[in-house]
Amino acid sequence: MVTGWFAGEGNDFRLLGTRCSACASVFFPREDHHCRNPSCRGGELTEVPLSRRGRVWSYTDSRYPPPSPYVTDPELSWEPCAFIAVELEAERMVVLGQAAPGVTVADLAVGLEVEVVPGVLHEDAETTWMTWHWRPTGVTA
Amino acid sequence: MTEEVAVLGAGMHPWGKWGRNFVEYGVAAAREALADAGLKWRDIGAIVGADTVRGGYPGHVAGATFAKALGWQGARVTSVYAACASGAQAIDAARAQILAGLADVVLVVGADAAPKGFFRPAGGDRPDDPDWLRFRILGATNPVYFGLYARRRMAEHSDTPDDFARVKVKNSAMGALNPRARYRSRVTAEEVAASAVVADPLRLLDICATSDGGAAVVLSSMEYARRHGQAEPVRILAVSTVTPRYPSTVLDLPDIATDSARAVEPPGETFRRSIARAAYEEAGLGPEDLSLAEVYDLSTALELQWYEDLGLCGEGEGVKLLRDGATALGGRIPVNVSGGLASFGEAVPAQAIAQVCELTRQLRGVAGDRQVPGARVGIAANQGLFGHGSAVIAVR
Numbered sequence: 404m405v406t407g408w409f410a411g412e413g414n415d416f417r418l419l420g421t422r423c424s425a426c427a428s429v430f431f432p433r434e435d436h437h438c439r440n441p442s443c444r445g446g447e448l449t450e451v452p453l454s455r456r457g458r459v460w461s462y463t464d465s466r467y468p469p470p471s472p473y474v475t476d477p478e479l480s481w482e483p484c485a486f487i488a489v490e491l492e493a494e495r496m497v498v499l500g501q502a503a504p505g506v507t508v509a510d511l512a513v514g515l516e517v518e519v520v521p522g523v524l525h526e527d528a529e530t531t532w533m534t535w536h537w538r539p540t541g542v543t544a
Numbered sequence: 545m546t547e548e549v550a551v552l553g554a555g556m557h558p559w560g561k562w563g564r565n566f567v568e569y570g571v572a573a574a575r576e577a578l579a580d581a582g583l584k585w586r587d588i589g590a591i592v593g594a595d596t597v598r599g600g601y602p603g604h605v606a607g608a609t610f611a612k613a614l615g616w617q618g619a620r621v622t623s624v625y626a627a628c629a630s631g632a633q634a635i636d637a638a639r640a641q642i643l644a645g646l647a648d649v650v651l652v653v654g655a656d657a658a659p660k661g662f663f664r665p666a667g668g669d670r671p672d673d674p675d676w677l678r679f680r681i682l683g684a685t686n687p688v689y690f691g692l693y694a695r696r697r698m699a700e701h702s703d704t705p706d707d708f709a710r711v712k713v714k715n716s717a718m719g720a721l722n723p724r725a726r727y728r729s730r731v732t733a734e735e736v737a738a739s740a741v742v743a744d745p746l747r748l749l750d751i752c753a754t755s756d757g758g759a760a761v762v763l764s765s766m767e768y769a770r771r772h773g774q775a776e777p778v779r780i781l782a783v784s785t786v787t788p789r790y791p792s793t794v795l796d797l798p799d800i801a802t803d804s805a806r807a808v809e810p811p812g813e814t815f816r817r818s819i820a821r822a823a824y825e826e827a828g829l830g831p832e833d834l835s836l837a838e839v840y841d842l843s844t845a846l847e848l849q850w851y852e853d854l855g856l857c858g859e860g861e862g863v864k865l866l867r868d869g870a871t872a873l874g875g876r877i878p879v880n881v882s883g884g885l886a887s888f889g890e891a892v893p894a895q896a897i898a899q900v901c902e903l904t905r906q907l908r909g910v911a912g913d914r915q916v917p918g919a920r921v922g923i924a925a926n927q928g929l930f931g932h933g934s935a936v937i938a939v940r
Contacts (some may be wrong), residue, residue, distance in 0.1 A: 463691025469683035513699035
């Protein structure tokens with residue numbers, strides 16, 4: 404689906420951004436062409452893993468199936484999917500993602516610590532498309 | 545401070561789900577605006593169309609589409625696309641042509657025929673488009689972002705879902721007085737609470753619908769207005785169309801992440817706030833001068849955010865302003881007396897023009913049952929995708 408946005412398995416799973424060698428700005432999704440800091444003279448952009456853990460900036464859910472191009476199974480009833488916007492302290496940025504399966508808005512609170520884990524976006528007979536999920540720390544599912 | 549332009553005419557097609565082509569709505573609005581201005585289409589030197597992507601591209605480019613439908617007469621033509629800010633940027637383009645002396649009198653038209661349900665990106669596999677990506681990878685609809693903002697307000701300012709519902713109650717009461725609104729019944733807090741959750745904590749009646757609609761204004765130079773017997777027309781003093789400043793630290797549609805503030809300290813104000821400030825500076829006015837405001841209440845919670853971003857109250861004080869009745873008809877600073885998006889639903893490129901139509905009626909003192917007594921200064925504010933947002937200030 405998208406290449407180079409994340410890598411690794413289990414505890415080594417990380418979102419991948421890029422960092423400007425001149426001003427240290429970090430970008431996610433990755434920015435591979437030009438640093439977007441308007442005061443920066445423009446440095447080389449190199450891949451950098453983002454912090455694995457962060458704090459919930461806000462959260463919500465989707466009680467109705469999103470339209471295409473999101474892929475849903477019309478045969479199955481829609482299970483609400485939670486979303487978490489996560490503040491990463493080191494990068495000083497907020498990254499949105501789906502919550503791990505089974506995590507609902509009732510499990511969440513602004514400020515709660517969460518970690519990034521690998522997840523399945525969609526699968527068919529031939530392919531499994533992977534993605535990232537946010538999951539409260541201390542929860543194993 | 546820039547020079548002023550006159551609003552000679554305003555027209556609208558009622559909002560609703562009419563199931564017709566967007567051109568029809570735009571032409572109806574244009575003809576009404578021309579009649580209101582006392583002008584004929586042949587008198588118009590330039591037309592600016594606010595584009596609709598679903599109906600308008602490819603195949604239709606709004607400026608020329610409306611010009612053809614009204615009858616080719618050789619006018620200068622411009623088309624503008626800026627998502628929800630398209631209408632305001634169309635007004636800005638018209639104003640710039642007038643102030644530059646390229647045209648004396650300009651017709652601005654926006655119209656849309658919205659699809660049912662959630663807005664969605666154009667089709668195809670387009671992983672280089674952030675709007676496509678947020679749907680494909682996250683399934684993050686517009687209400688998901690509204691839900692995030694609402695929950696954040698609850699955590700930061702202790703707003704409650706009851707407070708959000710109160711916005712809908714207020715706006716529906718005013719929309720009930722507006723014959724152009726799609727929804728014309730008063731809604732109770734109980735009805736909001738009984739409606740289905742769409743994106744926690746927001747319910748169906750907290751979120752604006754998608755609608756068909758059209759709106760148009762006729763703008764001219766002040767000299768042209770005087771020549772046509774309008775010595776004291778409604779005037780536009782400012783159109784703010786600024787972009788955000790890096791690093792933009794509030795997660796915004798359609799982005800998956802904010803800018804990083806690691807290398808550069810964030811600006812002292814958010815993007816939405818900068819839209820309003822730029823308009824105030826251009827107009828040489830401040831929030832204390834306002835008689836009314838029309839804001840993009842895409843959700844009830846977002847209206848509260850606008851109170852603070854427009855400087856109608858301090859940060860976190862939006863709910864207090866609402867509870868005190870200041871933003872209702874008869875209050876200190878009525879907000880969305882038209883009924884807002886809560887009563888209209890959203891017809892994307894028409895909406896910001898419709899806001900200016902409402903300001904025009906209010907400032908002329910012809911808004912009927914929803915008239916703000918003695919209205920002298922109004923602001924309209926909106927925000928679209930991709931760092932687009934605008935504010936228009938009009939006076940009488």
